[in-house]
Amino acid sequence: MAQKGTSEGTIYFNKQRKKWNAQYSEYDIKTGEIKKKTKSFINEEDAKKYLSTIMYQKENPLYIEHNGIPLCEMMKSNLKLKLDTNQISPTQFGRVTQTIEQLEKVPLCSKNIDTISALEIQEYLNTIKYLSNSSINKIYQQFNQAFKTAISKGYLMQNPMQNVIKPKSDKQDKIVRALTVEEQQAFTDYLLTHKSKYKNVYLLQMYMGLRVGEALALSTHDIDLKSKRINIHRTLTKDENYKVIMGNKTKSYSGKRILPIPDFLYEYIIEQMEIANERCCNEEKLLFKPLNKAYGNPGNVNTALKRILKKYFNITDISTHSLRHSYGTRCIESGMSPVVVQKLMGHKDVSVTLNTYTSVFDKFKIQEIDKVNQYYMNEKLIVNNIKELKSNNHEER
Numbered sequence: 001m002a003q004k005g006t007s008e009g010t011i012y013f014n015k016q017r018k019k020w021n022a023q024y025s026e027y028d029i030k031t032g033e034i035k036k037k038t039k040s041f042i043n044e045e046d047a048k049k050y051l052s053t054i055m056y057q058k059e060n061p062l063y064i065e066h067n068g069i070p071l072c073e074m075m076k077s078n079l080k081l082k083l084d085t086n087q088i089s090p091t092q093f094g095r096v097t098q099t100i101e102q103l104e105k106v107p108l109c110s111k112n113i114d115t116i117s118a119l120e121i122q123e124y125l126n127t128i129k130y131l132s133n134s135s136i137n138k139i140y141q142q143f144n145q146a147f148k149t150a151i152s153k154g155y156l157m158q159n160p161m162q163n164v165i166k167p168k169s170d171k172q173d174k175i176v177r178a179l180t181v182e183e184q185q186a187f188t189d190y191l192l193t194h195k196s197k198y199k200n201v202y203l204l205q206m207y208m209g210l211r212v213g214e215a216l217a218l219s220t221h222d223i224d225l226k227s228k229r230i231n232i233h234r235t236l237t238k239d240e241n242y243k244v245i246m247g248n249k250t251k252s253y254s255g256k257r258i259l260p261i262p263d264f265l266y267e268y269i270i271e272q273m274e275i276a277n278e279r280c281c282n283e284e285k286l287l288f289k290p291l292n293k294a295y296g297n298p299g300n301v302n303t304a305l306k307r308i309l310k311k312y313f314n315i316t317d318i319s320t321h322s323l324r325h326s327y328g329t330r331c332i333e334s335g336m337s338p339v340v341v342q343k344l345m346g347h348k349d350v351s352v353t354l355n356t357y358t359s360v361f362d363k364f365k366i367q368e369i370d371k372v373n374q375y376y377m378n379e380k381l382i383v384n385n386i387k388e389l390k391s392n393n394h395e396e397r
Contacts (some may be wrong), residue, residue, distance in 0.1 A: 004137040009051045068112035072104045074146040094240040118160035140166045178329035196368040200272045205323035212320040216296040220285040222274050229259040255346035332360045
């Protein structure tokens, strides 16, 4: 335990409050003074972890020299810095924190960063091939960032990650499938003839391509009934504690978009606006304001969807994201340009659209090729070329 009064920081027990305190010094840029800061914890271990993270973040050389830098502490320090500099959102912070908390249970990640070899890292990564590629990527990324930071700060001379190969998962990547035209029609008929709490959320996703968080963030102020337009400019998200909150922007900058309301959805939009206006304690005029909570929960919407699809249609591999995916698929099937699909879906780049809907584009490129072939035939380009080639061959003989 660090001794009181040293520049390493202090851990001590406050008998009066019955809590452990982590105390450290911080330089105040405005006043030029060094101020003592204290944070309280229920147990000593949490206080130690907090102090070590603070010391690494502030690059306290004495503390680092005496204690070393455990790999997980470097990961946490990097993550905190990213949050403080707005490089990541509170939601991302919460997700990555969960990954790091799992890594803290791995003996390798408790070792000091300058004692870890490439072989140890490789051996550990090879043991997690049972995870999805997505999970492996997250873990690999944390290792990579931690060692890059250690190199940049001069804690290490060589980066062991240069000799580490990221393994591939034993599992196949999950593919988000769209509803078929028949399934979509049957589900739509069900929604229009049965009472469903999230009916209009599902319709907005299937026929306008909204993310579930975007739909739940809509207010009556976002609807322009005269022009039949919906302004998508924010989404529900989660804070670092995984509490649902209202975000002040969409998933990405390109997610901000104004979408035309399909004619057949018009009456259901009006229906939802009337529900919102009658809902008590709804100062924000949210379209989908729950009775006893500030905001709807995307997870609950997804659970309700799965329950309906399984019970009435025996479908078990569709989620709320699949409804949005169904909209994108219908757009492509109708012959819409990928760039237009990109704008409607709010994708960051057209490559995202092309990669997401590769199988759909492959299926319909054959039809497009048939159109070109038919054009050749109509213009007699192929016939004339064949006759000319045959004539030339005959003359050469």
